[in-house]
Amino acid sequence: MRILGLDTATRRASVGVWCDGQIVAEESIGSNRNHAVTLLPLIDDTLRQAGCSIRDVEAVAVSSGPGSFSGLRVGLSVAKGLVCATGARIIAVPTLEALARTVDGPQEAICTLLDAYKGELYAAVFAPAARGWSRLTPDTLLTPEGLRGWLPLPCTVVGDTGAPYGDLLREQFGSAITILPFETYGPRGGVVAALGWQRLQAGESADATHLEPFYIRPSHAASIST
Numbered sequence: 185m186r187i188l189g190l191d192t193a194t195r196r197a198s199v200g201v202w203c204d205g206q207i208v209a210e211e212s213i214g215s216n217r218n219h220a221v222t223l224l225p226l227i228d229d230t231l232r233q234a235g236c237s238i239r240d241v242e243a244v245a246v247s248s249g250p251g252s253f254s255g256l257r258v259g260l261s262v263a264k265g266l267v268c269a270t271g272a273r274i275i276a277v278p279t280l281e282a283l284a285r286t287v288d289g290p291q292e293a294i295c296t297l298l299d300a301y302k303g304e305l306y307a308a309v310f311a312p313a314a315r316g317w318s319r320l321t322p323d324t325l326l327t328p329e330g331l332r333g334w335l336p337l338p339c340t341v342v343g344d345t346g347a348p349y350g351d352l353l354r355e356q357f358g359s360a361i362t363i364l365p366f367e368t369y370g371p372r373g374g375v376v377a378a379l380g381w382q383r384l385q386a387g388e389s390a391d392a393t394h395l396e397p398f399y400i401r402p403s404h405a406a407s408i409s410t
Contacts, residue, residue: 186236187243187384188227188266189377192219192259193251193279194298194344196366199226200374201234201241202381207374209234214370219258227262230373241272243389245380247371248276249398250306250323251298256397264392274392275380280308280323282376283342286369293320293336295361297343303327305345306400309336325400328352337361342369 189200197219200210211230213222231237246263249256256279267274280296287294290312298306304327309320326334328349337360341353344366353361383389 185243185381186234186241187245187275187377187380188231188238188241188272189245189247189277189373189375189380190223190227190259190263191247191279191282191371191373191376192223192255193247193249194255194371195252196370197222197226197255198371198373198376199223199230200372200377201230201236202374202377203234203236207378210372210374212370212372214367219255223258223262238266238270241266241270243273243275243380243384245275245277245376245383247279247282247376248395249279250300250325250400251279253397253399256399260395260397264395267392273384273389274395275383275388276390276395276398277376277379277383278308278323278398279371280306281310281317281319282379283369283371284308284310285317285375285379286372287340287342287364290340293339295335295339295341297341297345297349299343299345299348300325300400305331305349307331307334309339311336323398323400328356332356335361340364342366344370 196214198212
Protein backbone atom coordinates (compact mmCIF):
# COMPACT_ATOMS: atom_id res chain seq x y z
CA MET A 185 0.00 0.00 0.00
CA ARG A 186 1.28 3.47 -0.90
CA ILE A 187 0.47 6.45 1.29
CA LEU A 188 1.39 10.04 0.45
CA GLY A 189 2.18 12.25 3.46
CA LEU A 190 1.92 16.06 3.39
CA ASP A 191 3.01 18.55 6.04
CA THR A 192 2.63 22.29 5.52
CA ALA A 193 1.88 23.27 9.13
CA THR A 194 5.08 25.31 9.52
CA ARG A 195 7.42 27.30 7.28
CA ARG A 196 8.91 23.97 6.19
CA ALA A 197 6.91 21.95 3.66
CA SER A 198 7.56 18.23 3.52
CA VAL A 199 6.23 15.38 1.38
CA GLY A 200 6.85 11.66 1.83
CA VAL A 201 5.76 8.32 0.42
CA TRP A 202 5.28 5.28 2.65
CA CYS A 203 5.09 1.85 1.00
CA ASP A 204 4.94 -1.65 2.49
CA GLY A 205 6.36 -0.78 5.89
CA GLN A 206 8.92 1.88 5.07
CA ILE A 207 9.43 5.44 3.87
CA VAL A 208 10.59 5.10 0.27
CA ALA A 209 10.87 8.79 -0.65
CA GLU A 210 10.86 12.09 1.16
CA GLU A 211 11.63 15.71 0.26
CA SER A 212 11.35 18.95 2.18
CA ILE A 213 11.72 22.65 1.51
CA GLY A 214 12.72 24.74 4.50
CA SER A 215 11.88 28.30 3.59
CA ASN A 216 9.32 31.04 4.03
CA ARG A 217 8.08 30.66 0.47
CA ASN A 218 4.40 30.21 -0.25
CA HIS A 219 3.33 26.57 0.16
CA ALA A 220 0.66 27.14 -2.46
CA VAL A 221 3.49 27.60 -4.97
CA THR A 222 5.91 24.93 -3.78
CA LEU A 223 3.72 22.02 -2.63
CA LEU A 224 2.54 20.56 -5.94
CA PRO A 225 6.04 20.51 -7.52
CA LEU A 226 7.33 18.97 -4.29
CA ILE A 227 4.69 16.22 -4.53
CA ASP A 228 5.65 15.53 -8.15
CA ASP A 229 9.34 15.30 -7.29
CA THR A 230 8.73 12.99 -4.35
CA LEU A 231 6.43 10.65 -6.29
CA ARG A 232 9.01 10.49 -9.08
CA GLN A 233 11.67 9.61 -6.53
CA ALA A 234 9.39 6.85 -5.22
CA GLY A 235 8.90 5.50 -8.74
CA CYS A 236 5.13 5.96 -8.80
CA SER A 237 2.40 8.37 -9.83
CA ILE A 238 -0.46 9.94 -7.92
CA ARG A 239 -2.73 7.23 -9.38
CA ASP A 240 -0.74 4.62 -7.46
CA VAL A 241 -1.44 6.33 -4.12
CA GLU A 242 -4.16 4.64 -2.06
CA ALA A 243 -4.33 7.15 0.78
CA VAL A 244 -3.21 10.70 1.53
CA ALA A 245 -2.18 11.56 5.09
CA VAL A 246 -2.11 15.28 5.88
CA SER A 247 -0.79 17.15 8.89
CA SER A 248 -3.96 18.67 10.32
CA GLY A 249 -2.76 21.15 12.95
CA PRO A 250 -2.24 23.07 15.01
CA GLY A 251 0.14 25.27 13.07
CA SER A 252 0.20 28.05 10.49
CA PHE A 253 -3.35 28.91 9.50
CA SER A 254 -2.47 29.53 5.85
CA GLY A 255 -0.13 26.53 5.68
CA LEU A 256 -2.73 24.15 7.08
CA ARG A 257 -5.33 25.39 4.63
CA VAL A 258 -2.98 24.83 1.67
CA GLY A 259 -2.05 21.31 2.76
CA LEU A 260 -5.61 20.25 3.41
CA SER A 261 -6.91 21.81 0.19
CA VAL A 262 -4.30 19.96 -1.87
CA ALA A 263 -4.98 16.69 -0.02
CA LYS A 264 -8.72 17.03 -0.67
CA GLY A 265 -8.12 17.74 -4.34
CA LEU A 266 -5.92 14.67 -4.70
CA VAL A 267 -8.37 12.29 -3.04
CA CYS A 268 -11.23 13.74 -5.05
CA ALA A 269 -9.32 13.14 -8.29
CA THR A 270 -8.05 9.66 -7.44
CA GLY A 271 -10.54 8.12 -5.02
CA ALA A 272 -7.83 7.63 -2.41
CA ARG A 273 -8.67 7.80 1.28
CA ILE A 274 -7.68 10.77 3.43
CA ILE A 275 -6.28 10.62 6.97
CA ALA A 276 -5.75 13.55 9.33
CA VAL A 277 -2.55 13.33 11.39
CA PRO A 278 -2.02 15.69 14.37
CA THR A 279 0.90 18.01 13.61
CA LEU A 280 2.46 17.93 17.08
CA GLU A 281 2.40 14.14 17.20
CA ALA A 282 4.06 13.89 13.80
CA LEU A 283 6.81 16.26 14.92
CA ALA A 284 7.42 14.25 18.08
CA ARG A 285 7.84 11.11 15.98
CA THR A 286 10.80 12.60 14.14
CA VAL A 287 12.87 11.70 17.22
CA ASP A 288 14.05 8.07 17.10
CA GLY A 289 14.23 6.00 20.27
CA PRO A 290 13.75 8.73 22.90
CA GLN A 291 14.56 7.84 26.49
CA GLU A 292 12.53 10.67 28.00
CA ALA A 293 9.41 12.71 27.35
CA ILE A 294 9.18 14.60 24.05
CA CYS A 295 7.59 18.05 24.12
CA THR A 296 6.57 19.50 20.78
CA LEU A 297 6.46 23.30 20.73
CA LEU A 298 5.41 25.43 17.78
CA ASP A 299 5.38 29.20 17.67
CA ALA A 300 1.72 30.28 17.76
CA TYR A 301 2.72 33.96 17.61
CA LYS A 302 1.07 36.53 19.88
CA GLY A 303 3.56 35.38 22.56
CA GLU A 304 2.06 31.89 22.71
CA LEU A 305 3.04 28.31 21.90
CA TYR A 306 1.24 25.24 20.62
CA ALA A 307 2.38 22.45 22.93
CA ALA A 308 1.92 18.73 23.52
CA VAL A 309 3.89 16.07 25.40
CA PHE A 310 4.51 12.46 24.39
CA ALA A 311 6.49 9.66 26.01
CA PRO A 312 7.97 6.35 24.87
CA ALA A 313 5.84 3.38 25.90
CA ALA A 314 6.00 -0.40 25.69
CA ARG A 315 3.96 -0.38 22.49
CA GLY A 316 5.22 2.71 20.74
CA TRP A 317 4.17 6.09 22.05
CA SER A 318 1.90 7.50 24.70
CA ARG A 319 0.31 10.97 24.57
CA LEU A 320 0.63 12.67 27.96
CA THR A 321 -1.27 15.90 27.19
CA PRO A 322 -3.78 17.19 24.67
CA ASP A 323 -2.65 19.84 22.18
CA THR A 324 -2.55 23.02 24.26
CA LEU A 325 -2.03 26.77 23.80
CA LEU A 326 0.38 28.20 26.39
CA THR A 327 2.69 31.12 27.01
CA PRO A 328 6.39 30.26 27.43
CA GLU A 329 6.06 31.12 31.12
CA GLY A 330 3.07 28.79 31.36
CA LEU A 331 5.32 25.82 30.61
CA ARG A 332 6.68 26.01 34.15
CA GLY A 333 4.92 23.35 36.19
CA TRP A 334 3.27 21.93 33.05
CA LEU A 335 6.33 20.52 31.31
CA PRO A 336 7.54 17.11 32.61
CA LEU A 337 11.25 17.11 33.33
CA PRO A 338 13.64 16.02 32.00
CA CYS A 339 12.40 16.25 28.43
CA THR A 340 13.47 16.80 24.85
CA VAL A 341 11.94 19.73 22.96
CA VAL A 342 11.26 19.70 19.21
CA GLY A 343 9.65 22.39 17.07
CA ASP A 344 10.35 25.85 15.71
CA THR A 345 10.60 27.73 19.02
CA GLY A 346 14.35 27.36 19.51
CA ALA A 347 15.18 30.67 17.84
CA PRO A 348 12.50 32.93 19.39
CA TYR A 349 12.28 31.26 22.81
CA GLY A 350 15.38 29.06 23.22
CA ASP A 351 17.17 31.40 25.63
CA LEU A 352 14.04 31.85 27.75
CA LEU A 353 13.44 28.09 27.92
CA ARG A 354 17.04 27.41 28.92
CA GLU A 355 16.80 30.11 31.58
CA GLN A 356 13.64 28.52 32.99
CA PHE A 357 14.65 24.85 32.81
CA GLY A 358 18.44 24.73 32.45
CA SER A 359 19.90 21.31 31.72
CA ALA A 360 16.55 19.60 32.37
CA ILE A 361 15.59 20.21 28.73
CA THR A 362 17.32 19.43 25.46
CA ILE A 363 16.27 21.60 22.50
CA LEU A 364 16.73 19.85 19.16
CA PRO A 365 17.36 21.98 16.03
CA PHE A 366 14.32 22.53 13.83
CA GLU A 367 16.47 22.22 10.71
CA THR A 368 17.18 18.58 11.62
CA TYR A 369 14.00 17.65 13.47
CA GLY A 370 11.44 19.59 11.47
CA PRO A 371 8.31 18.20 9.80
CA ARG A 372 8.70 15.03 7.73
CA GLY A 373 6.14 13.99 5.17
CA GLY A 374 7.31 10.40 5.48
CA VAL A 375 6.51 10.37 9.18
CA VAL A 376 3.05 11.79 8.45
CA ALA A 377 2.52 9.01 5.90
CA ALA A 378 3.65 6.33 8.38
CA LEU A 379 1.30 7.67 11.05
CA GLY A 380 -1.45 7.68 8.44
CA TRP A 381 -0.83 3.97 7.90
CA GLN A 382 -1.10 3.31 11.63
CA ARG A 383 -4.40 5.16 11.77
CA LEU A 384 -5.76 3.25 8.81
CA GLN A 385 -4.80 0.00 10.53
CA ALA A 386 -6.76 1.18 13.55
CA GLY A 387 -9.81 1.72 11.36
CA GLU A 388 -9.51 5.50 11.17
CA SER A 389 -10.06 7.66 8.12
CA ALA A 390 -11.74 10.98 7.46
CA ASP A 391 -14.52 12.38 5.30
CA ALA A 392 -12.81 14.79 2.94
CA THR A 393 -15.98 16.84 2.62
CA HIS A 394 -16.08 17.73 6.30
CA LEU A 395 -12.39 17.57 7.29
CA GLU A 396 -11.09 20.90 8.61
CA PRO A 397 -7.74 21.97 10.11
CA PHE A 398 -7.37 21.96 13.88
CA TYR A 399 -6.41 25.54 14.69
CA ILE A 400 -6.91 25.72 18.51
CA ARG A 401 -7.84 29.37 17.76
CA PRO A 402 -10.83 28.65 15.46
CA SER A 403 -12.41 32.05 15.92
CA HIS A 404 -9.31 33.71 14.44
CA ALA A 405 -8.78 31.34 11.53
CA ALA A 406 -10.61 33.45 8.99
CA SER A 407 -8.83 36.68 9.80
CA ILE A 408 -5.27 35.75 10.68
CA SER A 409 -2.62 34.25 8.41
CA THR A 410 0.78 33.21 9.83
